[in-house]
Amino acid sequence: MSQAVHRSSDFSPWRFSIAPMMDWTDRHCRAFHRVLSKRARLYTEMVTTGAVIHGPRERLLGFSDAEHPVAVQLGGSEPAELAEAARIAEGFGYDEINLNVGCPSDRVQDGRFGACLMREPARVGACVAAMKAAVRVPVTVKCRIGVDDQDPEQALDALAGAVVAAGVDGLIVHARKAWLQGLSPKENRDVPPLDYDRVVRLKRARPGLPIAVNGGIATVAQAKVHLRDLDGAMIGRAAYGDPAGLIAVDPELFGAAPPVADAFAAVEAYGAYVAEALARGERLHAMTRHMLGLFNGRPGARAFRRHLSTAGTRGDADLATLRAAVAMVSRAAPERDAA
Incomplete structure (x- = not known):
């Protein structure tokens, strides 16, 4: 440039x-x-x-x-x-x-x-x-x-x-x-x-x-x-x-602290919003479809996506369903080519 x-x-x-x-x-x-x-x-x-x-x-x-x-x-x-x-x-x-x-x-x-x-x-x-x-x-x-x-x-x-x-x-x-x-x-x-x-x-x-x-x-x-x-x-x-x-946006572009430490903390933070929406009658999939790529690069990312795309679409899916999907993901450092 x-x-x-x-x-x-x-x-x-x-x-x-x-x-x-x-x-x-x-x-x-x-x-x-x-x-x-x-x-x-x-x-x-x-x-x-x-x-x-x-x-x-x-x-x-x-x-x-x-x-x-x-x-x-x-x-x-x-x-x-x-x-x-x-x-x-x-x-x-x-x-x-x-x-x-x-x-x-x-x-x-x-x-x-x-x-x-x-x-x-x-x-x-x-x-x-x-x-x-x-x-x-x-x-x-x-x-x-x-x-x-x-x-x-x-x-x-x-x-x-x-x-x-x-x-x-x-x-x-x-x-x-x-x-x-x-x-x-x-x-x-x-x-x-x-x-x-x-x-x-x-x-x-x-x-x-x-x-x-x-x-x-x-x-x-x-x-x-x-x-x-x-x-x-x-x-x-x-x-x-x-x-x-x-x-990385807030620390890298605005000199501010990141609002969450990592993707796992992001799920917990988003969980409060999810719980409120579920209480209003929203379906879990309406919210979790936006986070299917959250763990890309980590072992277990495919299982996370699969669980949310199957169990997460059921009418009775709730916050426990989301947490069960997260439990399938490794907390090891991500490898960007992992599935």
């Missing part, structure tokens, strides 16, 4: 965050991730403006105070609807409103939002302006470097220019193009090549704009490399597949 550039703040609110991921980052997942890091910024799954305005708001937007700092990600393209949805979300207590300009799924394209909005920077700017006028919390945008045959230099500059003019508080850039035709959403997370330098060039051109990078970041050590040039790093699937790595 090129020579380091001036960053807006050594401790930007977006210094380290966990990406919004559909079907993954629900409130149970966020509660679990908060056990592992007190400082990481958490994001909801994307929720559409129509669902926020007309749907079951508590189910869609409800969260625990323990999740702070936490942001809601909205999907939409109509300024007035986004403003209304942002007002509603702010009323729930979110710390940030984020606009999705990066999702490439067919369903999102059919609704004229997500990554296809990279082609309409003026519309994105109007959406940001409407949300900024509606709420007091920060409004951010998560985008790609371009879509399809767009030139990433021109596309990202145009998008950034429009949202900066609208008063955006920060930009999170997934450092890949999205191919709206020919690649599935899953392929769009891996196939288009990463171009981190393009994001750094944007930061150099706009030093006053907080910019975080997303895409292909798998470890806290990799995040630290990006923080030499940018204000923030956002981790996605790695936070889900290897959540124990998040225990």
Whole structure:
């Protein structure tokens, strides 16, 4: 990566965050991730403006105070609807409103939002302006470097220019193009090549704009490399597949003590949340599905996953079921290639 550039703040609110991921980052997942890091910024799954305005708001937007700092990600393209949805979300207590300009799924394209909005920077700017006028919390945008045959230099500059003019508080850039035709959403997370330098060039051109990078970041050590040039790093699937790595976030990136000593302590800490949720009638699997990768690299990790994926899905599964799964894991030092 090129020579380091001036960053807006050594401790930007977006210094380290966990990406919004559909079907993954629900409130149970966020509660679990908060056990592992007190400082990481958490994001909801994307929720559409129509669902926020007309749907079951508590189910869609409800969260625990323990999740702070936490942001809601909205999907939409109509300024007035986004403003209304942002007002509603702010009323729930979110710390940030984020606009999705990066999702490439067919369903999102059919609704004229997500990554296809990279082609309409003026519309994105109007959406940001409407949300900024509606709420007091920060409004951010998560985008790609371009879509399809767009030139990433021109596309990202145009998008950034429009949202900066609208008063955006920060930009999170997934450092890949999205191919709206020919690649599935899953392929769009891996196939288009990463171009981190393009994001750094944007930061150099706009030093006053907080910019975080997303895409292909798998470890806290990799995040630290990006923080030499940018204000923030956002981790996605790695936070889900290897959540124990998040225990290093607070000491390595914020100079704070880790909230738990190790993965075993994380289970005990999360257990209080699990017990409360079970008492409300939630099923154990709804919570433990987010922690299947917690012991990756330790002998017994496969048995842990198997037990939670079988016994843990039963209607009578409880905290004892979780503890029985943990008892199958060796407390010896992890070997990263273990099953």
